[in-house]
Amino acid sequence: MHNETLISVKNVKKYFDVKAGTLHAVDDVSFDIKKGETLGLVGESGCGKSTVGRAIIRLHEPTAGDVILDGKSILEYKSRKELKTLRQKMQIVFQDPYSSLNPRMSTFDLIAEPLRVNGNIKGEELENRVYKMMDTVGLEDRLADSYPHELDGGRRQRIGIARALILKPEFIVMDEPVSALDVSIQAQVLNLLDRVQDEFELTYLFISHDLSVVRHISDRIAVMYLGKIVEITDYKSIFVNPLHPYTQALLSAIPIPKYGYERERIFLEGDVPSPIDPKPGCRFAGRCRKCMEICKESMPPLKEIKPGHFVACHLYD
């Protein structure tokens, strides 16, 4: 059902100069996302997944590489007007709705703001669109004058989602959108994201540290470790047949009764290496039970091992 590519991320790098050297937050990451698809991006905190999301929509300028949206490089959007157009096409929902919403703005004004700033829409049309969007995301009209501190986490995140949707984007980066919410509210917000994806024909990059959240919503899943994508395939293959030792370790920590598999719990040993001026070789080598000599010398490239199943590991050379 998802045939046409909407986004191609090509060899994107994002480095930061820090006191101790150069921090390789994102190191040569490439993947495509098809129209209408959800790609889950998982990994431990600090692995660079949020930086990938921000680089794709140019909240961080990539150090190298390119992102092609609908056949056009996002780096070609230069003037203010062009960047406004890009903002309309690509949006982000942040993890913590409380810190991402201006506490002095009401629900109505928070949702209206992107329309006022980017769409130059006013008056009755503005009002109609804001109230319609509130209805779409499940916010009652009576909350229009409420401020973020008067609302619970779920409602605040619904405002964040409404702000992302109101400009009718094609693509949304969901950056840990339910991680700050109570478990009881997480499912409601995930259902909302699923429903509006169909209604607005949206494509998502869904970032999470939690594989059990990502599996509910993703068509394919990419696993990241220390700035690199180590495995990418459809969501079922990740759970049934994980090939990369890091993915296997991540999965061993969560029960998956649906597929009837008992897994051996794999405890990761060794320290997470520093992303500052990383050593050559596989980034996972220091913690991998299957590490070989070659792993310490050469970085395994991401290769297609089976149709649609890509892995970066010398075990599959």
Ligand code: SF4
């Ligand atoms: Fe382990 Fe080597 Fe594969 Fe890296 S390349 S995950 S160290 S086996």
